[in-house]
Amino acid sequence: MKIANHTVVEINYTLKDADGTVIDSSANGEPLKYLQGVGNIIPGLEREMLEKAPGDKFTAVISPEEGYGVQNPELIQTMPRSAFSGVEELEVGMAFHAQSTDGHPIEVEIIDIDGDEVTINGNHPLAGVELHFEIEVISVRDATAEEIDHGHVH
Structure with missing residues (x-):
């Protein structure tokens, strides 16, 4: 099954800045689960996730405009x-x-x-930062009606 809107996605990820400094990672914890297509993750990454399938590994570079915005x-x-x-x-x-x-x-x-x-x-701490993700898709499933209605994974 491929990632599409209203699927529940589970990923392992490492997030770095343009200098290669690790900002966040699921390596020492649980994989991230989210509901695709409802804004649970930043827009640029959500777009990059479309059509990926379990087992896919890829990198994505997200501009500030598609991430946490530019510094205001x-x-x-x-x-x-x-x-x-x-x-x-x-x-x-x-x-x-x-x-x-x-x-x-x-x-x-x-x-x-x-x-x-x-x-x-008051800017988000990652506003203005180019984000470099390393992603591994663990699983993809259809979201339940309740998850879609509530806008998040249960």
């Missing part, structure tokens, strides 16, 4: 330290949950602290 400068903001009331110690790399201007929840990361000014970045 509007999501990088500097705010006063007082905006983080209740947090005693602020450090670069700390992450917080916030709301975007359109009301959606996002995670922001502190990227700089200069005196009483704190700079945060």
Whole structure:
């Protein structure tokens, strides 16, 4: 059976950046299972998965536009330290949950602290990164009606 929309796919993968640094891998854990065609994985990889079959091994290079997007400068903001009331110690790399201007929840990361000014970045950590995947397709099956209705694997 080949991968098509509304199939449940199980893969092993290794994700690297353009320099070959490993970002993520299923090597030391469970294979990834997802529902094809409903946006469970990034668009570029979902497109690359179509028509593959169990046993297929391949590489895919996904541009930022087809991955986690390009860096949006509007999501990088500097705010006063007082905006983080209740947090005693602020450090670069700390992450917080916030709301975007359109009301959606996002995670922001502190990227700089200069005196009483704190700079945060609301871009996805992989925004602007060219993604290099090594994929092995383990299994493919038809999704159940319930999985299709819910939009994810059960």
